Amino acid sequence: MTSKNYQDKAKTAATKKAAFGDDINLEEYLAATEELPYQDDPSQLPAPTREQMRQVGVIVDDASQRSGTIIQMDHSVIHSLARQEGVEVMATGQALARYDWLSDYFWQAVAVDSDKYTAHVELHQANGYFIRALPGAKTVYPIQACLYLARNKLAQNVHNIVIAEENSELHIITGCAASINEPGLHLGVSEFYVKKGAKITFTMIHSWTPDVSVRPRSGIVVEEDGLFLGNYVLMKPVKSLQMYPTARCVGENATVRFNSILVTPPGSAMDIGSRVLLDARGTRTEVISRAITTGGNIVARGYIEGSAPEVKGHLECRGLILQGEGTIHAIPELKGDLAGIDLSHEAAVGKIAEEEVEYLMARGLTRTEATAAIVRGFLRVDIEGLPPELSAELQKAVEASEQDIM
Amino acid sequence: MLEIKGLDVAVEKRQILHDVNLTIREGETHVLFGPNGAGKTTLLMAIMGFPKYVVTRGSVVFNGQDITGLPVDERARLGIGMSFQRPPVVRGVTTRDIMNVCLYGHDGETASQLAEKANLTDFLDRDINYGFSGGELKRSELMQLLAQRPNLALLDEPESGVDLVNIALIGQLINELLDKECPMRERKCMGLIITHSGHILDYVNARTGYVLYDGRIGCEGDPHEMLATIKEKGYQECIRCIAGISYDFEELSRQS
Numbered sequence: 001m002t003s004k005n006y007q008d009k010a011k012t013a014a015t016k017k018a019a020f021g022d023d024i025n026l027e028e029y030l031a032a033t034e035e036l037p038y039q040d041d042p043s044q045l046p047a048p049t050r051e052q053m054r055q056v057g058v059i060v061d062d063a064s065q066r067s068g069t070i071i072q073m074d075h076s077v078i079h080s081l082a083r084q085e086g087v088e089v090m091a092t093g094q095a096l097a098r099y100d101w102l103s104d105y106f107w108q109a110v111a112v113d114s115d116k117y118t119a120h121v122e123l124h125q126a127n128g129y130f131i132r133a134l135p136g137a138k139t140v141y142p143i144q145a146c147l148y149l150a151r152n153k154l155a156q157n158v159h160n161i162v163i164a165e166e167n168s169e170l171h172i173i174t175g176c177a178a179s180i181n182e183p184g185l186h187l188g189v190s191e192f193y194v195k196k197g198a199k200i201t202f203t204m205i206h207s208w209t210p211d212v213s214v215r216p217r218s219g220i221v222v223e224e225d226g227l228f229l230g231n232y233v234l235m236k237p238v239k240s241l242q243m244y245p246t247a248r249c250v251g252e253n254a255t256v257r258f259n260s261i262l263v264t265p266p267g268s269a270m271d272i273g274s275r276v277l278l279d280a281r282g283t284r285t286e287v288i289s290r291a292i293t294t295g296g297n298i299v300a301r302g303y304i305e306g307s308a309p310e311v312k313g314h315l316e317c318r319g320l321i322l323q324g325e326g327t328i329h330a331i332p333e334l335k336g337d338l339a340g341i342d343l344s345h346e347a348a349v350g351k352i353a354e355e356e357v358e359y360l361m362a363r364g365l366t367r368t369e370a371t372a373a374i375v376r377g378f379l380r381v382d383i384e385g386l387p388p389e390l391s392a393e394l395q396k397a398v399e400a401s402e403q404d405i406m
Numbered sequence: 407m408l409e410i411k412g413l414d415v416a417v418e419k420r421q422i423l424h425d426v427n428l429t430i431r432e433g434e435t436h437v438l439f440g441p442n443g444a445g446k447t448t449l450l451m452a453i454m455g456f457p458k459y460v461v462t463r464g465s466v467v468f469n470g471q472d473i474t475g476l477p478v479d480e481r482a483r484l485g486i487g488m489s490f491q492r493p494p495v496v497r498g499v500t501t502r503d504i505m506n507v508c509l510y511g512h513d514g515e516t517a518s519q520l521a522e523k524a525n526l527t528d529f530l531d532r533d534i535n536y537g538f539s540g541g542e543l544k545r546s547e548l549m550q551l552l553a554q555r556p557n558l559a560l561l562d563e564p565e566s567g568v569d570l571v572n573i574a575l576i577g578q579l580i581n582e583l584l585d586k587e588c589p590m591r592e593r594k595c596m597g598l599i600i601t602h603s604g605h606i607l608d609y610v611n612a613r614t615g616y617v618l619y620d621g622r623i624g625c626e627g628d629p630h631e632m633l634a635t636i637k638e639k640g641y642q643e644c645i646r647c648i649a650g651i652s653y654d655f656e657e658l659s660r661q662s
Contacts, residue, residue: 356496358456361479362488363507363550370479377498377533 003103006112010122013113020299021242021271024213026116029155029185031124036076042069049148049179056175056205057396058146067171068131068143072158074151075126086137086168088130089145092159095130102130105161109191109219109248117215121189126157128189133168133198142171142203149178149186149212158188164198164226174204176214183211183239190218194226196251201229208238210267216243224251224280234270235263237296242271244301249276249283249311256285259381266295266324273301273331278311278341285312290379291319293326303333306341315345320352320378407431408453408558408596413464415445415452421462422448423621430558433593435584435610437629438600440618441641446600447491449618450560453598454488455481468558487556489547491563491600495535501546502530508553517553524549524579540567541576548579559583561599565606577609584610604633617644 017023039045042060045053050060053071063069063081068089070080077091088095096102112122129145149156164170178184186208194200208214222228228247247256258274276285291298304313319328332345352374360370376399408430415423422445430436438446452459453466455478465474473481505517521527524545535543544564551559565576585593599606607629615629617636624644625632635643 353494355494358478359490359494359496360499360504360507361477362454362456362482362490363504363554364479364482364510365507366479367477373499373503374496377496377503380498 010119013119018115058175092128128159138169152182155185192220218245220247222254260289264296268296271299275303295324317347319349409467435597485557488560
């Protein structure tokens, strides 16, 4: 399909409401904004900006522990650098100019006419990141990507393409943050292609502001023996965030794991899920979400569909209501249309068990300490296969918000 | 010293314990017998201070301090520790996490050394009590108490569900907890143990036993003799005996 075809298709979906989440009036937001200057040295960014980036796992002061960095502020990629042989990190626009074949990867994992938000991204093409590992290349340190919303009332458009070529390994940490104190909107399309025998671990940490709405649209295609590990952390206020990334295991023995850690304060609404389609023999998945409300509303979805022999999937949705008027609505769904598939789920929503608090108190912890230990434990998700650096970043993000929770 | 004076305890507004009196001096271990539902666990829970167990009358005095109104954690910090009959699973909190809490402020053996002693090395980094067998639960509870080093150990059926191979290990752990090897005058730790089988009597120096029946302490005496009677004649005999005693008292008071 040519880019004109995509534009035409997008136009037909320009007003199409999304299946889930509040409908956002796109006309209330700016579609364009001024170009921002390129920064050769991102450690020269203002200190508060760097601190915000640090909180979402993006370190610009000393990038020696990163295999590459890309930063998009509003619609401008203000810095991009690959620090390792065999790894490419650049703005999507720049990558399209370099590689003719890249357009073949656009809108393959996410349909351009999914809803008005995907259509908006196509019709108001901005940037995004292109990250690729060449065949056999393996990142030593994670690559960091930052999407930063600095302009009030902007609808930030982002279209990311991530490709792990055959037998390569990519570890990516993406931090999304906003500095605005007025409404803003982040529309992020991300398409991941995990080729034969390749592996992507993708850890995304969000830290928005209370008037920002967010509509990520992600699709993942995993080929034979490929592995995609997606981790998502959102522990700061957001006005409304809805996403339902979909991974398709199209090659035999492909594996997908999703872990989500969500904390919803009063005034925030989150509708977050993960969907996995097991389309090839022997594919497997595990989808785990942990949701805590301290007053906001969470819909935690999960969907696994098995349509090939010997597939296996497990869904786990656990919710904890800490205080206030918050709600957690867990919706785990399984669909199978073949004998011999193995799909299961468990879901639980409740408050902290008094019996557990008292048990820890009998060992000498105060009530507050015992509650904190249980909350910390609830959010402690053992993520198999996550490199230690990412695991540490994830743990830091969780610990940083513990005080807010308590 | 633990002094329980005229204790009435209610659970969810239902009176469970009536006028319980007992005194445990430094270094002594006492044993509680009684049929199911007699109120044995209630007594331990009330001494530990769990809010569900409401003291409606009487007092609990520990080392001279009235602790009747103190919360659980403050009692733990004063030196009261409990091994639970059915401890809850706390997901995400590992055995090592809890051991570190118990070891806080104590010198001596580390979590790993104690785990080796309790044959629980492989359990340190597992979620506490998650998927533990009956015996593993009991050993884990005692291991935590060894780390906590309480001055008063409340043990709720420490040997139930434990196979005969493991009972000796449980016995050793309790031994160490209650300073059994120390001469009596040097022994500091006090113990109050609920037991059904009495196996544990082989491992502790217990000279005082009680039969709790229907929320009351029916009799007090040598625990070994009590156990022999219970084994031979069952609690029915105790009940008859206790009822007989109270009948005799009534008769006596009428006669006088």
